[in-house]
Amino acid sequence: MTDAAANAPILPRTTSLYELDARTVRRNRSEKRFRLYGLAAVMLGILALILLLVSILSNGASSFRQTYLTIPVTLSAERLDPSGNRDPAEMARVTTFGYLPVIAQSLIDFVAAEGIETDLNPQQFAGMISGEAPAQVRQRVLNNPDLVGQTVQLQVLVGGRIDGFFKGRVSMSSAARDSNVSPEQLLLAQALADNGAMVTRFNWRFVTAPDASDNRPEAAGLGVAIIGSVYMMLVVLFLALPIGVAASIYLEEFAPKNRLTDVIEVNISNLAAVPSIVFGILGLAIFINFAGLPQSAPIVGGLVLTLMTLPTIIIATRASLRAVPPSIRAAALGLGASKMQSVFHHVLPLAAPGILTGTIIGLAQALGETAPLLLIGMVAFVREYPAAPLEGFFDPASALPVQVYNWTQRSDPAFVERASGAIIVLLVFLIFMNAMAVMLRRRFERRW
C-alpha cells in the first residue's frame, strides 16, 4: 500500500454488478422509451405509405384494363357514302353522329342473330357504345374507303358505365338510379360477355391514347401527358445539368470567397425554398408574355422547371464537390496541373456520382411538379400528339401530374380510376428514376 492509496477517501463499496442501481435503471428505461418512439414514428410512416399505395393501386389498377365489344359491323354505303364515289373528301362530310347508328344497328343485328333477348330501344343500344367508337370507326373508314359496303369484324370501346359494370364500379342497383345507364343494358352487357363478344382486357390505350372529353372516360389516355413530361424532362436535363454543374464548379472551386459569393450562395439556398407556383408566374411573365413563346408548350414548362431544379442541382453538386478530399486537389496541383485540370481530371469524376444523384432527384422533383405548369397553360385539353423533337417542344402538350389534377376535377366517377392509374404511371416513372440514381451511385462510387 502506497501513501497515496492510504490517503484516498474511503468510498463505500458499490453494489454488485448483478444488481442495477437506480440511475442505470432509469437510464435504460429512457433509452428503451426513446427507441419505442422512434419505432412508432417509422411504423406510422410505413403505414401511411402502405395505405397510400393500397388505395392508389386498388383504385387505379383497373384503368389498365378496358372493356371492348367485338362484333361484325356492316358499313352501309348509303349512310356513310351518300354520293357513292368513295371520295374521302366527300365521305368526311358524314360526321361521327352518322357512324353511331351504323354501329348501333350492327349491335342490334348481332344481338338478334345470337338469340339474346332484350327489350332495349335502338337509342339504348347506341348508349352502350362509347362516344369514342364512332370516331375511331370513321377514321378507319376514311383511311380505307374500300371498307364501305362491307361487313367487317370491328372491336369498339364500350361506354364508361358498361365498362364500370365489369370492373365492379357500377351495379344493378346503382344503374337503376343512374340516368346514363339502365339495368337492362347491364343485363345485355352480361349476356354479351357470356357470349364472348364483350371482353375486358389489358389496355395499352391508357398509356398511349390522348386525353378524352368529360363524357368519354373510357377513351382517356396518358399519351400526350407522357410525351409532354418526357419532353420537359429532356429540356430540364439538357439545361439544368450543364448550367447547374458549371455554376457549382465555379462557385466551389474558382470563385473568390468574398461578400458577393456569400450573397449568391445564400440566394441559391433561398431559391430552393421558393414556392413552385412563383416560378410559374415568373415563367408566364418572362417566357410567354415577354419572350413570346407559345402557351402549353413543353419548352416553356421545361424552362420553368429548369429554374426550379437549378438550386437543387447546384446544392447537391456543391456538396459532392466539397466531399472530395482536398488532398486530391493538392496532389494534382503539386504535380503542376492547372486548377482546371485538377477539377476536370480528378475532382469532377469523384464528385460525379453525387452530381448524378442530385440531378436525378431534381428531375424527379420536377417531374412531379404541377403548380407552375398550371400557370403556363399546360392544363389545357390537348388531343393532338406533339411532333418529334425539337419542333415538338413548341407544340401544346400536357404533363403527367397536371393530367392527374385535371382528371380528379371531372365529374364522371370513371375518372377516379383514370386519375389513380395516372398516379401509378407517375410513380413508376419516379421509382425508375430513383432506382437509376441509386444504381449510378453504386456503379460510379469510388473509394479513397
Place this chain on the structure above:
Amino acid sequence: MNDMRVVERDVDINELKMKARDVDVFYGDIHAIKNVDVDIEDKTVTAFIGPSGCGKSTFLRCLNRMNDTIDICRVTGTITLDNEDIYDPKVDPVQLRAKVGMVFQKPNPFPKSIYDNVAYGPRIHGLSSNKADLDQIVERSLRRAALWNEAKDRLNEPGTGLSGGQQQRLCIARAVATNPEVLLMDEPCSALDPIATAQVEELIDELRSQYSVVIVTHSMQQAARVSQKTAFFHLGELVEFGETGHIFTNPDDPRTESYITGRIG
C-alpha cells in the same frame, strides 16, 4: 547590399538551386514565417526540423507556391529557383510546380490505376510522344521509387489498394515522373511504419543523386540519417541552418540544442 553578397555566394557555390531571402508569410493577421533566409543546394537533402506549428511546412509550401491556393496567405521576400524569382508576376505557378515537385504528409494517390497515377504528370506536361515512351517513364519512375518489383504485375489495379508505405512510394514515383528539379517532401514518413519509413529514407538518399530534396520531418533521427543540411525552425523563425552534422553535434544556438536534446518542442 544584401543582393551583392547573394551574388557572391552564388558564384562560389555553384550548386545552389533555390534561395530564399527575407521571406515572411502571413495567414491573415498571423505572422507565420519571420524573415527566413535559406539556401537549398542541388543534389543535396535539406531537412527542416522544428516543433509542431513552427512554420516549417508553411515555408516548404512557399517553395512551390502551394500557399497560393490559400486565399488569406500572403508571402513577401524573394525566393529564387536558378536565380529566377518564383514570385515574379510573370511566373505561372503551374509551370513552377512542374519543376518543383511535392510529396505530401499523407499518401494521396489518385483513385486511379497505379499506371495512371504515375502517367498523369507526364501526360499533362506532354513529356511523352507515344505509349511506349510513357510506359518507359512509368517504369523508370516506379523503379526510382523502389516500387517497380511490387507493382509491375498490378499496374492496372487502383493505387488506393496499395499499403500505406507503397502508396507513399507511389506518390514519390508520381512526383519524380514529371522530372522535377527539386523535390519537396512534407513529413513523408509520418503515416508510415518503421519498415516503410526505412524504405522511403533509402529512397530519399538515392534520389539525392539527381534531385535537390527538401524534407520536413518531426523526427530528428530521420533528419540526421537522410540530410546533409538541416534548418531548425522555431516559432516561425529560422534559428539555425547548416551542415547536419554540425547542427546535431555542435549547435550554435542554445534553442537548437534544447530542441535536439528534447527540452523544447
